Amino acid sequence: MMKSFEYGDEEIGSREILYAVSSMVIGVGIFGLPRTVGSVTKGSDGWVSILLGGVLALFFAWLVAKLASRFPRQTFLQYTTTLVSKPVAIFLTILLAFHLMQFTAYEMRTVANISKVYLFDRTPVEVIALLFLLVVTYGVACSSVGLFRLNLLFLPIVLLIAILLLIMNIGYFEPGNLKPVFSTKWTGYFQGARETLFAFLGFEILLVYIAMTNQPEKTPKAVMIGMSIPLLLYLFVFIIVVGVFGHTAMIQLTDPTIEIAKEVEVPGEFFERFESLFFTIWIMTIFNTSALAFDASVLAFRSVFPKIKRVWLIFFLAPIIYLFGMMPPNLIRVYEVGNWLGFSGFIFAILMPTILFGIAKLRGIKGNA
Template sequence: MSSSNPISKENISTSQAAVMVINYMLGAGILTLPRTTVDAVRTPDAWISIIVSGLIVMAAGWIVVLLCKRFQGKTWFQFVPEITGKWIAFILSLLVIGYFIVISAFEIRILAEVTGLFLLEDTPMWAIVLPFMWIGLYLTLGGINCIARLYEIILPITLVFLVLALMLSSTIFEMDNLRPVLGSGPMPVLRGIKPTLLSFTGYEIMLIATAFMKFPKKATRAVIAGISVPVVIYTFTVVMVIGGMSIDGVKTRTWPTLDLMRSFEVQGLIFERFESLLLVIWIMQIFSTYTVTLYAASLGWSQVFNKKFRPFVFALLPVIFLIAMIPKDVTEAFKLGDTVGYASVFLFGVIPLILLLVSLVRKKGATSK
């Protein structure tokens, strides 16, 4: 790692790398995936599209870690010049940095939209976003080890309460809403692959995290585990949302998962309504995605220009804030998210495969198992 990087001596375990991938993936998709998938599939088979997309993303993640393991101890920004040369690597690095910046901006914009609608009505958007960004700045300055340790705390809380809330929605669950399976054949399932792929962005953090792993040879295990958990969570969420609200009910809701939580009550518990609880754990996941992408973008700048890490973290905050404020409404924010999702397919699905093949042909990097 670059000597100009003050966090270069940090390292993370295999489980921490997996947790980083999980927390990155479980962002805005928890609330929007049922609607976007159902819009594309238009049958109860949306959950099958999620499983198929998950398998595709696992293959992409496997390719990413194969590439990274050939250059152990180096991030994307450090090993790509060895494969392509300085100038092509510079362009690719800028694209990846730009991607992480826009993902950060998108996540905090969605946070502001949902929080302003359900929790803090009539609160100015900047008043929601800025405290969130500054807290994220504090964590990011601590480095990847601090980020990973916090994620290890956030993830179990998220999984327990999310699964609990979804299980309690079984009081309004109707199995008939999920039938017939493949009643219209496989084509609707295939149509649902594209929008579901966009919700599985997150495995690309291994382009950076692998360099910090104590045992980089276990990166494949980390990325497969990191993708598997969101696949299960997303599938379970979509099944429960469709089962509780039906296909027609899901298509007409902007935030169907939240609407599901608002559609039932459980008497006698501390929380009789669960949408606020779901929002709390969802905000923690948005925080995870925001901080890890802020970290990745800042680290990218510092390594591309061989400068110190901390100034770039501060410099990126106003940039992220301005990008987050560009969409005029939630519809434009969703379009921004779709655009970034399509870019991720090219940046982290196609380019790593090309670079892996080039590195093999040119015999760059070390052979790893």
């Protein structure tokens, strides 16, 4: 009997989950993370907050994967119906879909704002956002599995350029900028950990996508490895940024991670603006993040409204996402939307899965785990 083509089915394996989780978490949050963490800590103490927030994110990502993997081949709506009533499950599914739509809109607006500053200074934000969303919509119009294959291609390139950026800034690193050490109050550490935890959100897509995996028993381990990649990246980025700029200057920069790319000088002046190259490459992972969130929202809506064709649902949701993203009139409002998105992400990535997992334990619903 002829063996079927490995990538010819509509299933994903543990490796695809690993890459997808990393790509989903590593988005626009890394640009301003050193500033937000540094604003509530002293010296280089922010690494402690990043580590605390990352460990918490690892645990809750494992919990989400463990919950969903107990019900293999079942959608979020199906296994939530098993745990609670169907009306409640439908309500939660629709809310999750709207959260993912808002996630996509925020990524779209943020990448448009940053692109205008570093790449297209004469192009209106509205045009940049529209073009980016059109590309994302084109990607989502294909199969969901195809998006996972793109992660396998894009993520190594993104990590390579990030590592290259860090290495090329070692020459500007001043160890004295790391002082003082361990001088932050405990409240500062925990406040920084809270800000960091929001930067790790995005793994809630597992609630939707684990229904497609053919290795549910391996998913929790893959998720842990996938979440460890952004944790290590965030730690190294923070240390390099504070070592290059110092704490006082770092918290005054809007996007410190992009600013360290400006410090890079390529021998022979082959690249005069390395930050443009860095951000251009980084758009790959922002595309992956936006496309996965958009696609997961489509899958969630289709589980509630199965008679609606995928392509028509995509064309209906895309303009709504664009309107969501363009509603904030200025950057201050965009940051407020980001804070609200962090709150809703806390609900769907941490609070709701914890409650559902507790219900499964109390009721003795083990699924196929």
